[in-house]
Amino acid sequence: MDILEELTGIFKEVMENDDLVVTRETTAADVEEWDSISHIMLITSIEKHFKLKFSSQEILKWENVGQMVDAIQAKKG
Amino acid sequence: MLDFQSLKNLAKKSQLVQSKPLKLAVMGNYATQFLSKSLEYSGKVSGFETKVYTAEYDQIELEIVNPGAELYAFEPDFVLISISSLKLLQKYYGIPEDRKSSYARDYLDQINNLLTTFSSRSGATVILHNLEIINDQVFGNLYSKVSTSFTKHIYDLNAGFIRIAEAQDQVFLFDLNGLIQYYGSSHVRDWSQYVHSDMHFSLDFHAVIAEKLMGFIATFRGIFKKCLILDLDNTLWGGVIGDDGMQGIEIGALGIGKAFTEFQKWIKQLKERGILLAVCSKNTESVAKEPFEKHPEMVLHLDDIAVFMANWENKADNVRVIKEILNIGYDSMVFVDDNPAEREVVRQNLPEVTVPELPEDPVLYLDFLKSLHLFDTASYSATDKDRTQQYQVEAQRAQLQTTVTDMPTYLKSLEMQITIEPFQAIDIPRIAQLNQRSNQFNLRTIRYTESEMQAISGSGDYYPVSVKLKDKFGDYGLISVLILKKIDTDKLFIDTWIMSCRVLKRGVEDAVLNHLAALAIQEDFRYLVGEYLPTAKNNLVKDHYANLGFTFEDPHWTLDTENFSPHIHYIKN
Numbered sequence: 001m002d003i004l005e006e007l008t009g010i011f012k013e014v015m016e017n018d019d020l021v022v023t024r025e026t027t028a029a030d031v032e033e034w035d036s037i038s039h040i041m042l043i044t045s046i047e048k049h050f051k052l053k054f055s056s057q058e059i060l061k062w063e064n065v066g067q068m069v070d071a072i073q074a075k076k077g
Numbered sequence: 078m079l080d081f082q083s084l085k086n087l088a089k090k091s092q093l094v095q096s097k098p099l100k101l102a103v104m105g106n107y108a109t110q111f112l113s114k115s116l117e118y119s120g121k122v123s124g125f126e127t128k129v130y131t132a133e134y135d136q137i138e139l140e141i142v143n144p145g146a147e148l149y150a151f152e153p154d155f156v157l158i159s160i161s162s163l164k165l166l167q168k169y170y171g172i173p174e175d176r177k178s179s180y181a182r183d184y185l186d187q188i189n190n191l192l193t194t195f196s197s198r199s200g201a202t203v204i205l206h207n208l209e210i211i212n213d214q215v216f217g218n219l220y221s222k223v224s225t226s227f228t229k230h231i232y233d234l235n236a237g238f239i240r241i242a243e244a245q246d247q248v249f250l251f252d253l254n255g256l257i258q259y260y261g262s263s264h265v266r267d268w269s270q271y272v273h274s275d276m277h278f279s280l281d282f283h284a285v286i287a288e289k290l291m292g293f294i295a296t297f298r299g300i301f302k303k304c305l306i307l308d309l310d311n312t313l314w315g316g317v318i319g320d321d322g323m324q325g326i327e328i329g330a331l332g333i334g335k336a337f338t339e340f341q342k343w344i345k346q347l348k349e350r351g352i353l354l355a356v357c358s359k360n361t362e363s364v365a366k367e368p369f370e371k372h373p374e375m376v377l378h379l380d381d382i383a384v385f386m387a388n389w390e391n392k393a394d395n396v397r398v399i400k401e402i403l404n405i406g407y408d409s410m411v412f413v414d415d416n417p418a419e420r421e422v423v424r425q426n427l428p429e430v431t432v433p434e435l436p437e438d439p440v441l442y443l444d445f446l447k448s449l450h451l452f453d454t455a456s457y458s459a460t461d462k463d464r465t466q467q468y469q470v471e472a473q474r475a476q477l478q479t480t481v482t483d484m485p486t487y488l489k490s491l492e493m494q495i496t497i498e499p500f501q502a503i504d505i506p507r508i509a510q511l512n513q514r515s516n517q518f519n520l521r522t523i524r525y526t527e528s529e530m531q532a533i534s535g536s537g538d539y540y541p542v543s544v545k546l547k548d549k550f551g552d553y554g555l556i557s558v559l560i561l562k563k564i565d566t567d568k569l570f571i572d573t574w575i576m577s578c579r580v581l582k583r584g585v586e587d588a589v590l591n592h593l594a595a596l597a598i599q600e601d602f603r604y605l606v607g608e609y610l611p612t613a614k615n616n617l618v619k620d621h622y623a624n625l626g627f628t629f630e631d632p633h634w635t636l637d638t639e640n641f642s643p644h645i646h647y648i649k650n
Contacts, residue, residue, distance in 0.1 A: 013082065014082070036274065037110060037111070040111075040270060040274055040276065040280055041081065041082070041280060043270075044081070044082075044267075044270075044279075044280045044281065045082060048080070054269075055269070056269040056272060056273055059269070059273075060273075
């Protein structure tokens with residue numbers, strides 16, 4: 001499974017929306033359920049799922065899902 | 078550790094089972110929305126229709142002082158006041174030096190007044206938690222001697238909170254520090270989330286707090302544990318009393334015995350507090366009771382046990398009997414057993430009974446069980462400790478009735494697999510050991526040494542058979558040994574039949590008998606001949622051959638393989 005696909009699964013679970021479509025271009029503005037609270041749940045779930053930890057600087061830099069995918073990819077090596 | 082997402086998923090699947098709704102108000106000096114969410118989920122998981130009111134950020138004082146506040150309009154049953162030490166610390170650093178010395182006293186006065194005010198306006202139960210112990214390392218280990226040390230004030234505040242809870246009947250003090258200590262600081266807080274989102278605890282630790290706090294709240298609604306049901310062998314002591322005997326079981330100050338002794342001491346304290354103890358053991362009753370009566374190192378004695386069930390019946394049925402005698406609900410019972418298969422049979426048949434997934438290593442039993450907070454309670458009175466005695470009398474009166482559990486379904490679900498084969502060289506030491514140690518399931522109690530076993534294994538007159546079993550919970554290894562001997566042209570004699578009691582009532586005997594019959598036919602023996610030689614310990618198998626369909630022709634039991642139809646069992650080869 002590629003990272004975007006795995007990430008989509010996490011988004012669906014956290015946002016409780018099985019119809020959610022997530023692309024590299026998706027931003028928080030595109031997803032109604034993506035607020036500050038679900039963002040925290042999202043980060044926690046991502047860190048747990050991929051068994052890695054992000055610094056706050058990294059998280060703050062993300063502007064869309066594509067950048068999240070790249071960051072995960074870079075960490076996983 | 079429970080995590081937030083799992084708690085959320087559990088809440089979605091939960092069913093409403095409590096008739097009375099639960100209204101809980103949450104107030105904090107930090108962003109408590111995740112704590113509120115977690116409590117809402119936990120409430121649902123506990124079966125409550127749960128309504129949570131979350132006060133605005135850091136508004137504890139205003140909400141309580143203002144009689145028109147939403148807090149009162151909500152009419153809560155419970156109020157949680159969550160105060161974060163991190164927030165106190167930030168405020169404390171801003172206090173003028175000359176006022177720092179009286180910080181704890183001033184803060185306690187304030188809290189005390191607020192709680193008195195609240196209680197005069199609401200009948201809700203108030204739950205505070207003790208303050209997270211923080212050493213800010215400004216005065217390091219000199220904190221106890223410096224009146225302006227924040228660390229000193231945190232300890233003083235916690236002592237003060239205890240005094241408040243002692244004095245005010247409506248106020249209870251949840252042990253947050255106990256949780257923090259158990260789970261460790263790396264699980265308690267995510268500093269990045271703290272800085273960016275004012276998350277004073279990690280997302281998942283909120284779920285842990287909520288789970289335990291809801292367990293405590295539920296006790297106010299009468300949902301708490303009343304009875305602890307205990308297995309004996311390898312649960313209350315190390316080893317198997319029926320095989321190892323009084324001298325062989327491990328309990329006391331030495332080695333692994335210490336773990337069992339300390340476990341028993343804790344259980345004894347629970348009993349003193351009013352928890353009823355019951356024994357549920359696969360054993361001969363007199364054998365099982367002997368350590369309670371005579372072993373000098375036993376902490377628990379027979380008069381600590383309200384109901385003592387030691388027999389060879391199914392444990393689910395025994396738990397049913399215990400329930401009948403004590404006349405309590407299944408949901409108030411905890412079943413502790415080291416054997417995963419026994420735990421499974423109770424779980425499957427009596428899903429309301431709490432069955433902790435005990436760690437394999439006995440040294441971990443106590444710490445693990447304590448971490449579950451199973452015996453939380455909302456009240457305690459000195460008369461609670463006499464409860465055991467009342468029930469013991471009841472138990473003597475009660476008619477024991479066993480209900481038939483659906484054994485085939487259970488046995489099938491174990492997914493057992495058996496290996497029956499001639500002795501393998503590598504197994505000889507284990508075979509010899511089993512032969513030396515088995516007392517209960519042992520038809521003739523003939524002991525062979527390892528070299529005799531080797532000789533038998535190589536001889537043409539003998540058919541040695543070893544049996545190994547595994548199921549979905551794990552591998553039991555070599556659990557049964559048989560030695561068959563040619564005694565006539567058409568007779569095969571069962572010289573030795575021993576089996577570990579751990580696998581009793583699983584149908585292993587039937588599977589083995591089918592194998593023996595097939596072996597006899599294949600080797601041209603018409604008859605299988607068995608013998609039972611009674612000892613002080615093998616009463617368990619006195620009807621073994623009768624149960625298997627052998628006919629008695631004094632002094633032997635005989636099975637005619639020409640009229641034999643294979644026995645039904647649920648074990649795969």
